[in-house]
Amino acid sequence: MTFESHGHVVPALDRVSLDVAAGEFLCIVGPSGSGKSTLLRVLAGLHRQSAGEVRIEAEHPGAPLTAMVFQEHALLPWRTVLDNVTFGLENRGVARAERDARAGDMLALVGLTRFARHYPHQLSGGMKQRVGIARALATDPEVLLMDEPLAALDAQTRTIMQEELLRIWATLGKTVIYVTHSLEEALLLGDRVVLLTARPGRVSRVFPVDLGRPRGLEIRASPAYGALLEKLWSELRDEVVRAMSEERSADAG
C-alpha cells in the first residue's frame, strides 16, 4: 500500500509518502496539529485530499478497503452490541444468517459474547471500544484504521486493551494503521513508528521497532525498549517545541 499527498491550501499534510506492507502494524505519532488524524481520515475516505493518492491492494475484492475504529467509539446508541457489529455488513447487503455468524465470531474474539443483547449505554468505556473494534473487523477490511482508540480510557483499562489488541492482531494478521500520541503505546504495538512533524505534517522519520514478537508489557523492562523510547522522545520533543513556539508567535501576530 502506498499513499502520497501534497497539500497547498493551509496544508494539514505535506509530501507524506509511506509504504505499508500487508499484515504490518504501523503506528503514527506526532505533535498535536501534525495531521495524524487527517491522514487517517483521508485513508478512511472521510476526507478528500487536495492532492496525492492512496493505493490499497485488495486481496479479496468485495470487502471494504478500510474500516475505522473511532476515537470515542461512535457506536449507534439505539442498536444492541450485536446490531452495531453487523451494521457494516447489513449496509453491504450481507444475509442475516451470515452477518450474525460473522458478528458472533468477532464478539467472541473481543470477549463480548455475553453482551450481544446489551445496549452501548450499559457498557463500560473499554467494552464500548471492544465493540468498536469488532464492528470494524466484522467487515473484514484490507486495512484496519485506528484513531487513538484508547485515548479516552483510564490507564489500567488502556493497558489491558493494548494487550488485547496485540492478541487480536496476532490472531487475524490484519494490516493496521494506528494513530496515537503515546510513544510507549507505539513501541509496544508497532512494527514501525512514523514520526510526523508539526503543521504541515511531514514524515520526519520512520523508526523500525526491533523488539521481537510476540511482544508483551514486559518489553518495557528491556534496555532496547528504553533506548528506542529515548530516541523517539528526543526527536518528538523538538517537534513539539517547534509547534508550540509557532503557536505562540501566531498568537502574538
Next chain:
Amino acid sequence: MTRARRWFAEHWLAVASPAAVLLGWEWASAAGLLREAFFPRPSTVLVHLERLLADGTLWNHASVTLARIGWAFALAAVLGVAVGLAMGLWRRLRESLDPVFAVIYPIPSILFLPLVSFLVPAGEVVAVLTTAVTSFFLIAFTTTHGVRQIEPRVVEAAVHFGARGVRLFTTVLLPGALPFIFTGLRLGLGYALIVVVAVEIVAASRGLGALLWLSWQVLKVEDMYATFLVIALLGAVLSYGLAALRTRLLPWVQDVAER
C-alpha cells in the same frame, strides 16, 4: 407485592403530597375556613362525581373531548413529525420556515379559533383544527431539534460503514431523533388537552370544557370541581401513558431519572 412496596418506598412523596393537600382542603372546608359554596369538600365532590358517572353525563361529554383530542393529536403528530424531520434534514427549508414558526408559535392557541372558523365551516372541524395548531408547532420544533442534536461523529461513523440515503435515514437519523420526537408528542398531547378544553368553554355545547363551564354558570360548583378532577386525571393518564410507551419502545434511551 414487593415491587409495589419498593415503588412506594421510593416514591411515597408523590402519593403523600396530593393526599395531604386533599386532607387539608377537606378539613378547612369542614371547619369553615373555606366557604363551602365555592370550595366544597373533596368528599362532597366525589359524591357528585359518582352521580355524573352513573347517569352517563360524564361519559357523554368525555367521549366528545377524547374524540377531538384523538383527531387533533393524530393530525398534529403526523404533520409535525413530517415537517420537523424535513426541517431537521434540509437547512434551506429550516431557514425559510424558522421565522414563520417563531412568529406563529407564541400566539395563544385559542386565538386560532376565529382564524380557523374563517377558513372552514363551523363544527367539529373547527374545534379539531384549533386544537391541533399548537401541538403541531411543539412536535415540529422538538422533532427538528431531535434531528439536529444527533452527534456528527455517530453519523460520520455510520456513513463510513456504508449507510447512505434512505438507509442513513432509517438506521441513524430517525432513531437518533426519536427520543426528542417522543418528548414533542408528550408535550403536544398535553397541549391538545389544554386547548380543547379552552375551545369547548368558548365554542361548544358538549365536551368536558363545556360541562365545566356550564356547571360554573349555573353554580353547580360541585359538578365543576368533579369535571375539573376528571380533566386533570385525563392529562396525567395521557402523559404517563406516553412516557411508559417510550420506555417500552426505546429501551436504549437513558432516562434522566436513571442517571
